[in-house]
Amino acid sequence: MADKNKDNEPKSSKKDNAYSVKERLFSSGLTFTLLSIIVGFLVGAVVLLIAGFNPIDAYRIMIEGIFSRTKYLSYTIIYATPLIITGLSVTFAFRTGLFNIGAEGQFIIGSLVAGLIGHFLELPLVLHVLVIIIGAAIAAGLWGGIAGFLKAKFGVHEVIATIMLNWIALYFNNYIIMQPFFRRPESETSKEVLDSASITILEKWKYTDVGREWLSSHPYIKDFLSAPANLGVVFAIILAIIVWYILNKTTLGYELRAVGYNKLAAEYGGIKVKKSIITSMMISGALAGLAGAIQVMGVTKSVIVLPLMEGYGFDGMAVSLIAGNMAIGNIFSGLLFGALKYGGPKIQPPLGAPSEVVNIMIGTIVFFIAIPKLFKMMINIKNKKRGEK
Numbered sequence: 001m002a003d004k005n006k007d008n009e010p011k012s013s014k015k016d017n018a019y020s021v022k023e024r025l026f027s028s029g030l031t032f033t034l035l036s037i038i039v040g041f042l043v044g045a046v047v048l049l050i051a052g053f054n055p056i057d058a059y060r061i062m063i064e065g066i067f068s069r070t071k072y073l074s075y076t077i078i079y080a081t082p083l084i085i086t087g088l089s090v091t092f093a094f095r096t097g098l099f100n101i102g103a104e105g106q107f108i109i110g111s112l113v114a115g116l117i118g119h120f121l122e123l124p125l126v127l128h129v130l131v132i133i134i135g136a137a138i139a140a141g142l143w144g145g146i147a148g149f150l151k152a153k154f155g156v157h158e159v160i161a162t163i164m165l166n167w168i169a170l171y172f173n174n175y176i177i178m179q180p181f182f183r184r185p186e187s188e189t190s191k192e193v194l195d196s197a198s199i200t201i202l203e204k205w206k207y208t209d210v211g212r213e214w215l216s217s218h219p220y221i222k223d224f225l226s227a228p229a230n231l232g233v234v235f236a237i238i239l240a241i242i243v244w245y246i247l248n249k250t251t252l253g254y255e256l257r258a259v260g261y262n263k264l265a266a267e268y269g270g271i272k273v274k275k276s277i278i279t280s281m282m283i284s285g286a287l288a289g290l291a292g293a294i295q296v297m298g299v300t301k302s303v304i305v306l307p308l309m310e311g312y313g314f315d316g317m318a319v320s321l322i323a324g325n326m327a328i329g330n331i332f333s334g335l336l337f338g339a340l341k342y343g344g345p346k347i348q349p350p351l352g353a354p355s356e357v358v359n360i361m362i363g364t365i366v367f368f369i370a371i372p373k374l375f376k377m378m379i380n381i382k383n384k385k386r387g388e389k
Helices: 002-027 029-050 055-067 070-095 103-120 125-154 158-177 209-216 219-225 232-249 251-261 263-268 273-300 312-322 329-351 357-370 372-388
Strands: none
Touching (some): 055 070, 070 232, 070 251, 070 329, 232 251, 232 273, 273 312
């Protein structure tokens, strides 16, 4: 009997280990994110079928519109870059117990300051870019800090404060652009930043005789650079690493997260709660401002009068949710978002299919990520039924 029990023990432990691994797999945030993405694509397919279009053809066109040329990949990265950084802004606030819905306004402030410094300040190439980055981060950080101060000092909820600050930023942006010293004549656009403020890759060289000759013998690189490819994605990756390091490896990150988890416990532990709230909103605002500055230096070269919000900050919230509020995850969720934003509208010309299906897909993905308990409940019911059998 003893020998039989010994023979059974390894089998039982293996079964338990296999079950625990499976349980961990199905309860992980990554699994729920992947499931939500799949559900989003399925819902998009159903919408296309209802509208009378073949979803396989639509998705094939979308995929080809992203991966079939290096130019398309370049545009996907360009679309994704500001979303990665605004996603990091929202992630930082989320991880420290705050809801920064004001990334949109902070993005606008960062863009405006980048446009001003980029046009009026004459500096050498690298130094000019660094000064713009610092200036935009400080300005947007202070803008975000206003909401943090109002919450810490007067208890004003950051959602209310940042919504109001978004509109103030938009109209302030429009006012400054329309001033004669900054406005481009007979337009609603600012004057362009100087060449020394540009981060576009080989922007001038590719139009020289030497550049054209070299690129003609390297068609894939030529195609990639035909889009305004820039160093923004490099900044985005560096910022993701910095945010991850601050949140997980520094005393500052520990204190900010502690305040987010439990203010009373953090205060009892000697952490200055009010200071932490303001600091967190300032860092979050600075990140969103950097997204705006990088967009100006790398893509638009100027700022425009905005009739409505552009949506970079609001999309950043969705990017952060898809990333599970993880800093590095924003890189991948931002690229997914950028791919859908760029490739999605391409289904309209050949098929006549509504490009709005992409927004439905994104909304579905965010919806299911926001309610992971639904998946967990379904898995628990399934496990319970198996246990009864």
